[in-house]
Amino acid sequence: MTTALQLSSVTLVHGDGDETVTALDDVSLTVARGELVAIVGPSGSGKSSLLAVAGALTTPTSGSVVLGDVDLVAASPRRRSEIRRERIGFVFQSSNLVPALTARDQVRLPATFGRLGEGKELRDPMELLTEVGMDHKAGRRPHELSGGERQRVGIARALVTRPELLLVDEPTAALDRQRSQDIVALLARETREHDVAGVMVTHDHEVLHHCDRVYEMVDGRLEPRAD
């Protein structure tokens, strides 16, 4: 298995002086391509901070974050934003679709944010919509879709650049039980079949059986979850 993401002894401290919060405390995590790793833990334990560091949105106070062959801590801000655009897919709690665009155009959208790097081709938006079960609603706008359907479109959009890392934040927060199962099963299938390393933060313990490994965040520390 190829390692896609490697966090080593990552610490993230917010604030300064007397008012500091250690959001990540000596966190190490390795995620291989093709696997989906879940992170659970109470509110405020550092889960979003972990995604922000892994997604090159936040630079840790210490430690290293490596994506494939790139050291994200050492990379320039410009290089980090290139990496976010080309090599990382993000899926959020509320899908974050653009209200005016059809499902097909949402999936095409990443292509309009500038060219992808050498030799990188976008996946075909219609093929992706078919894969996530949304081809029959390709012409619909977000307000004409259910929460689960919007999430499917958001997942397709995150995958169109063929990312090596998919970061997923609470994908089932707005969904009922059955739709939650379907969405996480879809994420697990996509990461496996397209050789993407997936990291998913969730409060939803009923979807964990779809994941390859489960970790728990407690006060900024990451621990493998005992079953």
Ligand SMILES: Nc1ncnc2c1ncn2[C@@H]1O[C@H](COP(=O)(O)OP(=O)(O)OP(=O)(O)O)[C@@H](O)[C@H]1O
């Ligand atoms: N920009 C910031 N400035 C100061 N403190 C912050 C900042 N961002 C997060 N924190 C603090 O860091 C800790 C971890 O926050 P984080 O958002 O990572 O937790 P979380 O596990 O994702 O919580 P939730 O499940 O509620 O989303 C919390 O104590 C939070 O208050």
